Amino acid sequence: MTAPLNLPAVRKRGAAGASARTGGSGRKKLFSKITWNAIGVVVFVLAVFPVFWMASTAFKPNDEIFSSTPKPLPADPTLEHFDVIVNGSVAEVSFWKYFGNSALLALGTVLVSGLLALLAATAVARFRFRFRTTFLVMLLIVQMVPLEALVIPLFLDLKQLNMLNSMWGLLVVYIGFAVPFAIWMLRGFVAAVPRELEEAAAIDGAGPVRTFFRVMLPLVAPGLVATSIFSFITAWNEFIFAFTFLDDQDKYTLPIMLQFFFGRSGNSWGPIMAASTLLTIPVIIFFLIVQRRMVTGLTAGAVKG
Protein backbone atom coordinates (compact mmCIF):
# COMPACT_ATOMS: atom_id res chain seq x y z
CA MET A 1 0.00 0.00 0.00
CA THR A 2 2.87 2.40 0.66
CA ALA A 3 4.71 1.79 -2.60
CA PRO A 4 2.56 3.82 -5.00
CA LEU A 5 2.10 6.50 -2.39
CA ASN A 6 5.73 7.52 -2.52
CA LEU A 7 5.21 8.83 -6.02
CA PRO A 8 4.13 12.37 -5.19
CA ALA A 9 6.97 12.67 -2.74
CA VAL A 10 9.47 11.75 -5.42
CA ARG A 11 7.85 13.99 -7.99
CA LYS A 12 8.12 16.81 -5.50
CA ARG A 13 11.90 16.62 -5.77
CA GLY A 14 12.00 18.61 -8.97
CA ALA A 15 9.62 21.33 -7.95
CA ALA A 16 10.44 22.03 -4.35
CA GLY A 17 13.85 20.43 -4.03
CA ALA A 18 15.44 22.58 -6.68
CA SER A 19 14.17 25.80 -5.23
CA ALA A 20 15.44 24.91 -1.77
CA ARG A 21 18.09 27.08 -0.22
CA THR A 22 21.50 26.50 -1.70
CA GLY A 23 24.24 25.30 0.58
CA GLY A 24 26.51 22.40 1.33
CA SER A 25 25.44 18.79 1.68
CA GLY A 26 22.77 19.17 -1.03
CA ARG A 27 22.43 15.42 -1.20
CA LYS A 28 21.68 15.08 2.47
CA LYS A 29 19.17 17.91 2.21
CA LEU A 30 17.44 16.31 -0.72
CA PHE A 31 17.27 13.05 1.17
CA SER A 32 15.72 14.66 4.22
CA LYS A 33 13.30 16.54 2.00
CA ILE A 34 12.12 13.29 0.46
CA THR A 35 11.81 11.71 3.91
CA TRP A 36 9.70 14.57 5.22
CA ASN A 37 7.49 14.57 2.17
CA ALA A 38 7.04 10.83 2.50
CA ILE A 39 5.97 11.28 6.12
CA GLY A 40 3.64 14.01 4.92
CA VAL A 41 2.05 11.62 2.46
CA VAL A 42 1.62 8.99 5.18
CA VAL A 43 -0.09 11.53 7.45
CA PHE A 44 -2.31 12.64 4.58
CA VAL A 45 -3.33 9.06 3.84
CA LEU A 46 -4.02 8.25 7.50
CA ALA A 47 -6.15 11.36 7.81
CA VAL A 48 -8.18 10.80 4.68
CA PHE A 49 -8.33 7.03 4.69
CA PRO A 50 -11.41 6.43 6.87
CA VAL A 51 -13.47 8.86 4.81
CA PHE A 52 -12.11 7.37 1.61
CA TRP A 53 -12.97 3.89 2.84
CA MET A 54 -16.52 5.01 3.61
CA ALA A 55 -17.02 6.46 0.14
CA SER A 56 -15.34 3.50 -1.51
CA THR A 57 -17.51 1.02 0.37
CA ALA A 58 -20.60 2.95 -0.64
CA PHE A 59 -19.87 2.12 -4.30
CA LYS A 60 -19.01 -1.55 -3.78
CA PRO A 61 -21.49 -4.31 -4.48
CA ASN A 62 -22.30 -6.46 -1.47
CA ASP A 63 -20.03 -9.37 -2.37
CA GLU A 64 -17.07 -6.97 -2.52
CA ILE A 65 -18.00 -5.34 0.78
CA PHE A 66 -17.84 -8.64 2.62
CA SER A 67 -15.08 -10.06 0.51
CA SER A 68 -12.38 -12.01 2.31
CA THR A 69 -9.79 -9.82 0.60
CA PRO A 70 -10.96 -6.19 0.72
CA LYS A 71 -9.81 -3.98 -2.14
CA PRO A 72 -9.27 -0.24 -1.78
CA LEU A 73 -11.36 0.64 -4.81
CA PRO A 74 -14.56 -1.02 -5.98
CA ALA A 75 -13.75 -3.41 -8.84
CA ASP A 76 -17.29 -3.23 -10.06
CA PRO A 77 -18.68 0.13 -8.87
CA THR A 78 -22.41 0.30 -8.32
CA LEU A 79 -24.93 2.91 -7.30
CA GLU A 80 -27.32 0.35 -5.84
CA HIS A 81 -26.72 1.41 -2.22
CA PHE A 82 -27.38 5.04 -3.05
CA ASP A 83 -30.49 3.88 -4.84
CA VAL A 84 -31.65 2.03 -1.74
CA ILE A 85 -31.05 5.10 0.39
CA VAL A 86 -32.46 7.73 -1.90
CA ASN A 87 -35.28 5.93 -3.69
CA GLY A 88 -36.01 2.99 -1.46
CA SER A 89 -38.10 3.71 1.58
CA VAL A 90 -36.08 3.62 4.75
CA ALA A 91 -38.73 2.99 7.36
CA GLU A 92 -41.52 4.22 5.10
CA VAL A 93 -40.19 7.73 4.84
CA SER A 94 -38.13 8.94 1.94
CA PHE A 95 -34.54 10.01 2.26
CA TRP A 96 -35.42 13.41 0.86
CA LYS A 97 -37.77 13.99 3.76
CA TYR A 98 -34.93 13.49 6.22
CA PHE A 99 -32.61 15.49 4.05
CA GLY A 100 -35.18 18.28 3.90
CA ASN A 101 -35.71 18.22 7.68
CA SER A 102 -31.97 18.49 8.29
CA ALA A 103 -31.59 21.22 5.71
CA LEU A 104 -34.54 23.21 7.10
CA LEU A 105 -33.24 23.01 10.65
CA ALA A 106 -29.74 23.93 9.55
CA LEU A 107 -30.90 26.86 7.43
CA GLY A 108 -33.18 28.13 10.19
CA THR A 109 -30.27 27.94 12.61
CA VAL A 110 -28.06 29.80 10.16
CA LEU A 111 -30.56 32.61 9.60
CA VAL A 112 -31.53 33.27 13.19
CA SER A 113 -28.17 32.69 14.82
CA GLY A 114 -26.49 34.74 12.08
CA LEU A 115 -28.80 37.65 12.77
CA LEU A 116 -28.36 37.43 16.53
CA ALA A 117 -24.62 37.05 16.17
CA LEU A 118 -24.35 40.03 13.84
CA LEU A 119 -26.21 42.23 16.31
CA ALA A 120 -24.19 41.09 19.31
CA ALA A 121 -20.88 41.11 17.45
CA THR A 122 -21.54 44.71 16.41
CA ALA A 123 -22.22 45.63 20.01
CA VAL A 124 -19.04 43.95 21.20
CA ALA A 125 -16.78 45.21 18.44
CA ARG A 126 -18.13 48.74 18.22
CA PHE A 127 -19.15 49.82 21.71
CA ARG A 128 -17.59 49.87 25.13
CA PHE A 129 -20.35 49.22 27.58
CA ARG A 130 -20.60 48.24 31.14
CA PHE A 131 -21.14 44.49 30.93
CA ARG A 132 -19.10 43.97 27.82
CA THR A 133 -16.41 41.85 29.46
CA THR A 134 -19.03 39.95 31.42
CA PHE A 135 -20.81 39.21 28.18
CA LEU A 136 -17.65 37.98 26.47
CA VAL A 137 -16.75 35.78 29.42
CA MET A 138 -20.28 34.41 29.35
CA LEU A 139 -19.81 33.48 25.69
CA LEU A 140 -16.60 31.65 26.56
CA ILE A 141 -18.29 29.75 29.36
CA VAL A 142 -21.32 28.62 27.39
CA GLN A 143 -19.12 27.33 24.58
CA MET A 144 -17.76 24.86 27.09
CA VAL A 145 -21.02 23.80 28.73
CA PRO A 146 -21.57 20.06 28.30
CA LEU A 147 -24.60 20.09 26.03
CA GLU A 148 -24.93 16.37 26.68
CA ALA A 149 -25.90 17.28 30.23
CA LEU A 150 -28.44 19.90 29.18
CA VAL A 151 -30.48 17.37 27.27
CA ILE A 152 -32.30 16.33 30.46
CA PRO A 153 -33.60 19.77 31.59
CA LEU A 154 -34.26 20.91 28.02
CA PHE A 155 -36.31 17.78 27.44
CA LEU A 156 -38.52 18.66 30.41
CA ASP A 157 -38.77 22.32 29.43
CA LEU A 158 -39.83 21.51 25.89
CA LYS A 159 -42.26 18.94 27.19
CA GLN A 160 -43.85 21.54 29.41
CA LEU A 161 -44.12 23.95 26.49
CA ASN A 162 -45.58 21.20 24.33
CA MET A 163 -42.68 21.58 21.94
CA LEU A 164 -41.25 18.11 22.23
CA ASN A 165 -41.35 16.17 19.00
CA SER A 166 -41.43 19.43 17.10
CA MET A 167 -38.91 20.84 14.69
CA TRP A 168 -39.51 24.28 16.20
CA GLY A 169 -38.33 23.15 19.62
CA LEU A 170 -35.23 21.64 18.09
CA LEU A 171 -34.60 24.76 16.03
CA VAL A 172 -34.67 26.97 19.12
CA VAL A 173 -32.20 24.68 20.88
CA TYR A 174 -29.83 24.65 17.89
CA ILE A 175 -29.91 28.42 17.69
CA GLY A 176 -28.86 28.61 21.31
CA PHE A 177 -25.96 26.25 20.64
CA ALA A 178 -24.76 28.05 17.54
CA VAL A 179 -24.95 31.65 18.69
CA PRO A 180 -22.06 31.91 21.20
CA PHE A 181 -19.35 30.70 18.86
CA ALA A 182 -20.91 32.61 15.96
CA ILE A 183 -20.52 35.86 17.89
CA TRP A 184 -16.99 34.94 18.81
CA MET A 185 -16.14 34.35 15.16
CA LEU A 186 -17.95 37.37 13.80
CA ARG A 187 -16.68 40.03 16.16
CA GLY A 188 -13.26 40.03 14.52
CA PHE A 189 -14.84 40.71 11.13
CA VAL A 190 -16.93 43.58 12.45
CA ALA A 191 -13.94 45.07 14.26
CA ALA A 192 -11.96 44.91 11.01
CA VAL A 193 -14.38 47.22 9.18
CA PRO A 194 -12.81 50.68 9.36
CA ARG A 195 -14.91 52.98 11.47
CA GLU A 196 -14.03 55.85 9.14
CA LEU A 197 -16.10 54.28 6.40
CA GLU A 198 -19.18 54.34 8.58
CA GLU A 199 -18.45 57.88 9.68
CA ALA A 200 -18.01 58.99 6.08
CA ALA A 201 -21.35 57.45 5.18
CA ALA A 202 -22.94 59.20 8.12
CA ILE A 203 -21.49 62.53 7.01
CA ASP A 204 -22.84 61.92 3.53
CA GLY A 205 -26.23 61.81 5.16
CA ALA A 206 -26.83 58.06 5.26
CA GLY A 207 -28.90 56.95 8.23
CA PRO A 208 -27.80 54.05 10.42
CA VAL A 209 -29.92 51.56 8.49
CA ARG A 210 -28.61 52.67 5.13
CA THR A 211 -25.05 52.74 6.47
CA PHE A 212 -25.48 49.24 7.75
CA PHE A 213 -26.72 47.81 4.47
CA ARG A 214 -24.43 49.78 2.18
CA VAL A 215 -21.20 49.82 4.18
CA MET A 216 -21.20 47.31 6.96
CA LEU A 217 -22.96 44.34 5.41
CA PRO A 218 -20.86 44.04 2.23
CA LEU A 219 -17.66 44.21 4.26
CA VAL A 220 -18.74 41.67 6.88
CA ALA A 221 -20.20 39.35 4.26
CA PRO A 222 -17.21 36.96 4.17
CA GLY A 223 -17.39 36.71 7.93
CA LEU A 224 -21.10 36.04 7.76
CA VAL A 225 -20.51 33.26 5.25
CA ALA A 226 -17.93 31.65 7.51
CA THR A 227 -20.16 31.95 10.55
CA SER A 228 -23.15 30.63 8.64
CA ILE A 229 -21.26 27.57 7.54
CA PHE A 230 -20.21 26.92 11.09
CA SER A 231 -23.79 27.22 12.34
CA PHE A 232 -24.98 25.06 9.46
CA ILE A 233 -22.56 22.28 10.39
CA THR A 234 -23.52 22.49 14.06
CA ALA A 235 -27.17 21.90 13.29
CA TRP A 236 -26.55 19.46 10.43
CA ASN A 237 -24.35 17.18 12.58
CA GLU A 238 -26.36 17.33 15.77
CA PHE A 239 -27.50 13.97 17.01
CA ILE A 240 -28.41 13.57 20.69
CA PHE A 241 -31.02 16.30 20.90
CA ALA A 242 -32.76 15.29 17.70
CA PHE A 243 -32.60 11.67 18.83
CA THR A 244 -34.10 12.47 22.23
CA PHE A 245 -36.70 15.05 21.28
CA LEU A 246 -38.16 13.70 18.05
CA ASP A 247 -40.65 10.85 18.07
CA ASP A 248 -42.29 10.88 14.66
CA GLN A 249 -40.34 9.26 11.89
CA ASP A 250 -41.27 11.94 9.41
CA LYS A 251 -39.59 14.52 11.61
CA TYR A 252 -36.25 12.72 11.89
CA THR A 253 -33.07 14.35 10.69
CA LEU A 254 -30.31 12.69 8.68
CA PRO A 255 -28.15 11.70 11.65
CA ILE A 256 -31.16 10.02 13.25
CA MET A 257 -31.97 8.22 10.06
CA LEU A 258 -28.37 7.07 9.89
CA GLN A 259 -28.43 5.81 13.45
CA PHE A 260 -31.78 4.19 12.94
CA PHE A 261 -30.56 2.42 9.87
CA PHE A 262 -27.34 1.47 11.58
CA GLY A 263 -29.07 0.07 14.64
CA ARG A 264 -31.79 -1.84 12.83
CA SER A 265 -29.80 -3.65 10.21
CA GLY A 266 -26.20 -3.62 11.27
CA ASN A 267 -25.24 -5.82 8.39
CA SER A 268 -26.26 -3.70 5.44
CA TRP A 269 -23.04 -1.74 5.38
CA GLY A 270 -23.47 -0.68 1.77
CA PRO A 271 -26.54 1.50 2.31
CA ILE A 272 -25.16 2.74 5.64
CA MET A 273 -21.98 3.88 3.96
CA ALA A 274 -23.94 5.44 1.11
CA ALA A 275 -26.05 7.39 3.59
CA SER A 276 -22.98 8.36 5.60
CA THR A 277 -21.34 9.61 2.43
CA LEU A 278 -24.36 11.73 1.56
CA LEU A 279 -24.36 13.17 5.07
CA THR A 280 -20.63 13.77 5.24
CA ILE A 281 -19.50 15.11 1.88
CA PRO A 282 -21.37 18.45 2.04
CA VAL A 283 -20.03 19.04 5.53
CA ILE A 284 -16.45 18.40 4.45
CA ILE A 285 -16.77 20.71 1.47
CA PHE A 286 -18.27 23.49 3.58
CA PHE A 287 -15.72 22.97 6.27
CA LEU A 288 -12.77 23.22 3.93
CA ILE A 289 -14.10 26.58 2.76
CA VAL A 290 -14.05 28.14 6.22
CA GLN A 291 -11.43 26.10 8.07
CA ARG A 292 -9.05 29.00 8.51
CA ARG A 293 -11.72 31.04 10.28
CA MET A 294 -12.59 28.09 12.49
CA VAL A 295 -9.06 27.84 13.79
CA THR A 296 -8.73 31.54 14.53
CA GLY A 297 -12.19 31.51 16.08
CA LEU A 298 -11.34 28.68 18.40
CA THR A 299 -7.92 29.72 19.57
CA ALA A 300 -8.63 33.42 19.01
CA GLY A 301 -5.62 35.60 19.70
CA ALA A 302 -3.49 32.83 21.10
CA VAL A 303 -1.70 33.00 17.78
CA LYS A 304 -0.73 36.64 17.98
CA GLY A 305 2.93 37.02 17.17
Place this chain on the structure above:
Amino acid sequence: MLDTAPAVRKPPGRRTAGRPRPRRRPRFGPYLLIAPTVVVIAVLMFWPMIQIGIMSFQKVGTRQLRGEPAESVGLENFKDILGDPFFWTTFKHTVLFAVVAVSLTMVIGTLVGLLLNKLGKRMSNLVAGGVMVAWATPPITAAIIFTWLFGTTGGLVNWTLDLLPDFLVGGDWLGYNWFAKPLPTYTVLTICVVWQACPFVAVSVLAGLKSVPSELYEAARVDGSGPWRTFWSITYPMLKPIFLVVLVMSIIWDFKVFTQLFIMAGMANRDAFNLSLYAYSEAFGSMNPKLGDGSAIALVLTLILLIVTALYVRVMVRQGETR
Protein backbone atom coordinates in the same frame (compact mmCIF):
# COMPACT_ATOMS: atom_id res chain seq x y z
CA MET B 1 -31.14 62.50 59.79
CA LEU B 2 -27.78 60.92 59.84
CA ASP B 3 -28.33 59.14 56.58
CA THR B 4 -27.49 61.97 54.25
CA ALA B 5 -23.95 60.80 53.83
CA PRO B 6 -24.57 58.11 51.19
CA ALA B 7 -26.55 60.53 49.07
CA VAL B 8 -23.74 63.04 49.12
CA ARG B 9 -21.10 60.52 48.25
CA LYS B 10 -20.32 60.32 44.62
CA PRO B 11 -21.75 57.29 42.89
CA PRO B 12 -18.99 54.76 42.41
CA GLY B 13 -17.91 53.15 39.18
CA ARG B 14 -17.95 56.17 36.88
CA ARG B 15 -14.41 55.65 35.73
CA THR B 16 -15.42 55.72 32.10
CA ALA B 17 -16.83 59.21 32.36
CA GLY B 18 -13.48 60.86 31.91
CA ARG B 19 -12.71 58.89 28.75
CA PRO B 20 -14.87 60.28 26.01
CA ARG B 21 -15.44 57.83 23.23
CA PRO B 22 -17.80 59.14 20.64
CA ARG B 23 -20.36 56.48 19.75
CA ARG B 24 -23.78 56.60 18.30
CA ARG B 25 -26.48 55.91 20.85
CA PRO B 26 -24.05 54.78 23.49
CA ARG B 27 -26.69 54.40 26.18
CA PHE B 28 -28.94 51.56 25.18
CA GLY B 29 -27.56 50.66 21.78
CA PRO B 30 -25.20 47.87 22.81
CA TYR B 31 -27.62 46.49 25.34
CA LEU B 32 -30.36 46.30 22.75
CA LEU B 33 -27.98 44.55 20.40
CA ILE B 34 -26.92 41.88 22.87
CA ALA B 35 -30.33 41.50 24.49
CA PRO B 36 -31.68 38.77 22.18
CA THR B 37 -28.50 36.72 22.60
CA VAL B 38 -28.54 37.14 26.35
CA VAL B 39 -32.14 35.97 26.46
CA VAL B 40 -31.41 32.96 24.25
CA ILE B 41 -28.37 31.94 26.28
CA ALA B 42 -30.12 32.49 29.58
CA VAL B 43 -33.10 30.38 28.57
CA LEU B 44 -31.25 27.62 26.75
CA MET B 45 -28.02 27.35 28.71
CA PHE B 46 -28.07 28.98 32.11
CA TRP B 47 -31.59 28.09 33.15
CA PRO B 48 -31.13 24.41 32.20
CA MET B 49 -27.86 24.35 34.13
CA ILE B 50 -29.68 25.66 37.19
CA GLN B 51 -32.39 23.08 36.59
CA ILE B 52 -29.82 20.30 36.62
CA GLY B 53 -28.79 21.58 40.02
CA ILE B 54 -32.39 21.64 41.27
CA MET B 55 -33.39 18.32 39.76
CA SER B 56 -30.43 16.50 41.17
CA PHE B 57 -32.07 16.99 44.57
CA GLN B 58 -35.49 15.83 43.37
CA LYS B 59 -37.21 12.66 42.40
CA VAL B 60 -38.14 13.10 38.76
CA GLY B 61 -39.61 10.03 37.16
CA THR B 62 -42.59 8.80 35.19
CA ARG B 63 -45.10 10.52 37.47
CA GLN B 64 -43.36 13.85 37.24
CA LEU B 65 -43.23 13.48 33.48
CA ARG B 66 -47.01 13.20 33.57
CA GLY B 67 -47.17 16.55 35.33
CA GLU B 68 -47.08 15.79 39.02
CA PRO B 69 -44.88 18.17 41.00
CA ALA B 70 -41.43 16.85 41.78
CA GLU B 71 -40.69 16.12 45.40
CA SER B 72 -37.45 17.00 47.03
CA VAL B 73 -35.40 14.03 48.17
CA GLY B 74 -32.45 15.88 49.59
CA LEU B 75 -29.15 14.17 48.95
CA GLU B 76 -30.71 10.82 48.10
CA ASN B 77 -29.85 10.93 44.41
CA PHE B 78 -26.24 11.61 45.23
CA LYS B 79 -26.21 8.86 47.83
CA ASP B 80 -27.61 6.48 45.21
CA ILE B 81 -25.12 7.55 42.61
CA LEU B 82 -21.94 7.94 44.61
CA GLY B 83 -22.65 4.79 46.61
CA ASP B 84 -22.99 2.73 43.46
CA PRO B 85 -19.72 1.17 42.29
CA PHE B 86 -21.08 1.38 38.75
CA PHE B 87 -20.92 5.16 38.91
CA TRP B 88 -17.24 4.90 39.74
CA THR B 89 -16.70 2.54 36.83
CA THR B 90 -18.15 5.13 34.45
CA PHE B 91 -16.16 7.83 36.21
CA LYS B 92 -13.00 5.81 35.74
CA HIS B 93 -13.81 5.29 32.06
CA THR B 94 -14.38 9.01 31.59
CA VAL B 95 -11.17 10.09 33.25
CA LEU B 96 -8.92 7.38 31.81
CA PHE B 97 -10.26 7.93 28.34
CA ALA B 98 -9.77 11.70 28.63
CA VAL B 99 -6.20 11.30 29.90
CA VAL B 100 -5.19 8.91 27.13
CA ALA B 101 -7.07 10.64 24.32
CA VAL B 102 -5.96 14.14 25.31
CA SER B 103 -2.31 13.09 25.64
CA LEU B 104 -2.34 11.34 22.28
CA THR B 105 -4.15 14.24 20.65
CA MET B 106 -1.67 16.76 21.99
CA VAL B 107 1.45 14.76 21.08
CA ILE B 108 0.33 13.61 17.63
CA GLY B 109 -1.30 16.93 16.84
CA THR B 110 1.84 18.84 17.76
CA LEU B 111 4.02 16.50 15.70
CA VAL B 112 1.74 16.95 12.69
CA GLY B 113 1.81 20.71 13.23
CA LEU B 114 5.62 20.68 13.25
CA LEU B 115 5.57 18.54 10.12
CA LEU B 116 3.22 20.93 8.34
CA ASN B 117 5.61 23.74 9.17
CA LYS B 118 8.58 21.80 7.81
CA LEU B 119 7.02 20.80 4.51
CA GLY B 120 7.09 22.94 1.39
CA LYS B 121 4.13 25.17 0.80
CA ARG B 122 2.20 22.98 -1.62
CA MET B 123 2.82 19.75 0.24
CA SER B 124 1.93 21.46 3.51
CA ASN B 125 -1.36 22.68 2.08
CA LEU B 126 -2.16 19.23 0.76
CA VAL B 127 -1.51 17.52 4.10
CA ALA B 128 -3.32 20.27 6.01
CA GLY B 129 -6.31 19.82 3.71
CA GLY B 130 -6.19 16.09 4.35
CA VAL B 131 -6.21 16.37 8.11
CA MET B 132 -9.02 18.91 7.82
CA VAL B 133 -11.12 16.19 6.26
CA ALA B 134 -10.74 14.18 9.47
CA TRP B 135 -11.76 17.18 11.54
CA ALA B 136 -14.74 17.99 9.33
CA THR B 137 -16.24 14.51 9.42
CA PRO B 138 -19.43 14.59 11.50
CA PRO B 139 -18.94 12.69 14.79
CA ILE B 140 -21.75 10.32 13.97
CA THR B 141 -20.29 9.27 10.63
CA ALA B 142 -16.82 9.06 12.13
CA ALA B 143 -18.17 6.63 14.72
CA ILE B 144 -19.96 4.58 12.07
CA ILE B 145 -16.89 4.44 9.82
CA PHE B 146 -14.68 3.23 12.64
CA THR B 147 -17.25 0.66 13.69
CA TRP B 148 -17.14 -0.57 10.12
CA LEU B 149 -13.33 -0.52 9.96
CA PHE B 150 -13.15 -2.52 13.19
CA GLY B 151 -16.16 -4.67 12.34
CA THR B 152 -16.36 -8.43 12.62
CA THR B 153 -17.49 -9.19 9.10
CA GLY B 154 -15.59 -7.45 6.35
CA GLY B 155 -13.76 -5.21 8.81
CA LEU B 156 -10.51 -3.96 7.35
CA VAL B 157 -8.61 -3.82 10.64
CA ASN B 158 -9.25 -7.44 11.58
CA TRP B 159 -8.37 -8.50 8.06
CA THR B 160 -5.07 -6.60 8.23
CA LEU B 161 -4.24 -7.86 11.70
CA ASP B 162 -4.92 -11.38 10.54
CA LEU B 163 -2.48 -10.95 7.65
CA LEU B 164 0.28 -9.79 9.96
CA PRO B 165 2.58 -12.47 11.35
CA ASP B 166 1.15 -14.20 14.42
CA PHE B 167 4.21 -13.64 16.61
CA LEU B 168 3.59 -9.89 16.28
CA VAL B 169 -0.08 -9.52 16.96
CA GLY B 170 -1.34 -12.99 17.76
CA GLY B 171 -3.69 -14.89 15.52
CA ASP B 172 -7.36 -15.49 14.99
CA TRP B 173 -8.30 -11.87 14.38
CA LEU B 174 -10.96 -12.40 11.73
CA GLY B 175 -13.82 -13.01 14.13
CA TYR B 176 -12.58 -10.68 16.87
CA ASN B 177 -15.34 -8.45 18.26
CA TRP B 178 -13.94 -5.09 19.33
CA PHE B 179 -17.21 -4.00 20.87
CA ALA B 180 -17.80 -6.83 23.31
CA LYS B 181 -15.63 -5.52 26.13
CA PRO B 182 -14.91 -2.00 27.40
CA LEU B 183 -11.16 -1.94 26.79
CA PRO B 184 -11.24 -2.74 23.07
CA THR B 185 -14.29 -0.51 22.64
CA TYR B 186 -12.41 2.37 24.19
CA THR B 187 -9.39 1.58 22.06
CA VAL B 188 -11.49 2.10 18.94
CA LEU B 189 -13.13 5.15 20.47
CA THR B 190 -9.73 6.62 21.29
CA ILE B 191 -8.46 6.09 17.75
CA CYS B 192 -11.62 7.64 16.35
CA VAL B 193 -11.60 10.67 18.64
CA VAL B 194 -7.86 11.28 18.36
CA TRP B 195 -8.11 11.05 14.58
CA GLN B 196 -10.72 13.78 14.61
CA ALA B 197 -9.14 15.99 17.26
CA CYS B 198 -5.49 16.04 16.11
CA PRO B 199 -6.12 18.33 13.13
CA PHE B 200 -7.33 21.11 15.37
CA VAL B 201 -4.16 20.88 17.46
CA ALA B 202 -1.97 20.53 14.37
CA VAL B 203 -3.41 23.54 12.60
CA SER B 204 -3.33 25.68 15.73
CA VAL B 205 0.30 24.74 16.32
CA LEU B 206 1.09 25.51 12.69
CA ALA B 207 -0.53 28.94 12.99
CA GLY B 208 1.55 29.55 16.11
CA LEU B 209 4.79 28.37 14.49
CA LYS B 210 4.29 30.81 11.64
CA SER B 211 4.33 33.63 14.15
CA VAL B 212 7.63 32.59 15.73
CA PRO B 213 10.45 34.75 14.30
CA SER B 214 12.76 32.55 12.23
CA GLU B 215 15.84 34.29 13.69
CA LEU B 216 15.23 32.37 16.89
CA TYR B 217 15.54 29.06 15.07
CA GLU B 218 18.57 30.21 13.12
CA ALA B 219 20.26 31.25 16.32
CA ALA B 220 19.45 27.87 17.83
CA ARG B 221 20.90 26.11 14.80
CA VAL B 222 24.08 28.16 15.03
CA ASP B 223 24.35 27.21 18.67
CA GLY B 224 24.07 23.57 17.64
CA SER B 225 20.79 22.91 19.39
CA GLY B 226 19.12 19.66 18.37
CA PRO B 227 15.43 19.37 17.49
CA TRP B 228 14.43 18.18 20.98
CA ARG B 229 16.21 21.05 22.71
CA THR B 230 14.98 23.58 20.13
CA PHE B 231 11.41 22.49 20.71
CA TRP B 232 11.56 22.83 24.49
CA SER B 233 13.57 26.05 24.63
CA ILE B 234 11.99 27.95 21.73
CA THR B 235 8.84 26.43 20.28
CA TYR B 236 7.19 25.40 23.52
CA PRO B 237 7.65 28.71 25.39
CA MET B 238 6.56 30.71 22.34
CA LEU B 239 3.49 28.55 21.75
CA LYS B 240 2.53 28.09 25.36
CA PRO B 241 -0.67 30.16 25.12
CA ILE B 242 -1.81 28.07 22.17
CA PHE B 243 -0.97 24.81 23.88
CA LEU B 244 -2.97 25.88 26.90
CA VAL B 245 -6.11 26.76 24.96
CA VAL B 246 -5.89 23.66 22.81
CA LEU B 247 -5.24 21.45 25.83
CA VAL B 248 -8.20 22.82 27.75
CA MET B 249 -10.53 22.44 24.80
CA SER B 250 -9.38 18.86 24.19
CA ILE B 251 -9.96 18.00 27.85
CA ILE B 252 -13.46 19.40 27.68
CA TRP B 253 -14.32 17.67 24.41
CA ASP B 254 -12.98 14.33 25.56
CA PHE B 255 -14.61 14.43 28.96
CA LYS B 256 -18.07 14.74 27.51
CA VAL B 257 -17.72 12.55 24.42
CA PHE B 258 -21.11 11.09 23.73
CA THR B 259 -22.17 10.51 20.13
CA GLN B 260 -19.23 8.29 19.17
CA LEU B 261 -19.55 6.12 22.25
CA PHE B 262 -23.31 5.97 21.82
CA ILE B 263 -22.81 4.57 18.32
CA MET B 264 -20.04 2.15 19.27
CA ALA B 265 -21.35 0.85 22.59
CA GLY B 266 -25.02 1.77 22.48
CA MET B 267 -27.25 2.09 25.49
CA ALA B 268 -27.53 -1.63 25.99
CA ASN B 269 -23.83 -2.13 26.59
CA ARG B 270 -23.65 -0.67 30.08
CA ASP B 271 -20.17 -2.00 30.73
CA ALA B 272 -18.71 0.60 28.42
CA PHE B 273 -20.59 3.64 29.72
CA ASN B 274 -18.89 6.92 30.49
CA LEU B 275 -20.46 9.69 32.57
CA SER B 276 -22.37 11.31 29.69
CA LEU B 277 -23.81 8.06 28.48
CA TYR B 278 -24.63 6.94 32.02
CA ALA B 279 -26.47 10.18 32.76
CA TYR B 280 -28.35 9.90 29.50
CA SER B 281 -29.28 6.28 30.03
CA GLU B 282 -30.55 6.92 33.58
CA ALA B 283 -32.76 9.68 32.22
CA PHE B 284 -33.97 8.23 28.94
CA GLY B 285 -32.68 4.69 28.62
CA SER B 286 -35.46 2.64 30.16
CA MET B 287 -39.18 2.45 30.73
CA ASN B 288 -38.51 3.76 34.20
CA PRO B 289 -36.85 7.12 33.60
CA LYS B 290 -34.83 8.51 36.50
CA LEU B 291 -34.25 12.10 35.49
CA GLY B 292 -33.24 13.07 39.01
CA ASP B 293 -30.43 10.51 39.07
CA GLY B 294 -29.47 11.46 35.54
CA SER B 295 -29.28 15.09 36.60
CA ALA B 296 -27.08 14.23 39.56
CA ILE B 297 -24.61 12.47 37.24
CA ALA B 298 -24.83 15.31 34.74
CA LEU B 299 -24.14 17.75 37.57
CA VAL B 300 -20.96 15.91 38.51
CA LEU B 301 -19.80 16.08 34.89
CA THR B 302 -20.77 19.73 34.59
CA LEU B 303 -18.88 20.67 37.75
CA ILE B 304 -15.73 18.95 36.51
CA LEU B 305 -15.98 20.77 33.21
CA LEU B 306 -16.70 24.11 34.86
CA ILE B 307 -13.40 23.85 36.68
CA VAL B 308 -11.61 23.23 33.40
CA THR B 309 -13.62 26.02 31.78
CA ALA B 310 -12.49 28.42 34.50
CA LEU B 311 -8.92 27.69 33.44
CA TYR B 312 -9.84 28.36 29.81
CA VAL B 313 -11.55 31.64 30.64
CA ARG B 314 -8.54 32.72 32.67
CA VAL B 315 -6.19 32.05 29.77
CA MET B 316 -8.40 33.91 27.33
CA VAL B 317 -8.81 36.90 29.65
CA ARG B 318 -5.06 37.04 30.21
CA GLN B 319 -4.41 36.99 26.51
CA GLY B 320 -6.64 40.01 26.21
CA GLU B 321 -9.26 38.17 24.21
CA THR B 322 -12.10 39.77 26.12
CA ARG B 323 -10.79 43.27 25.82
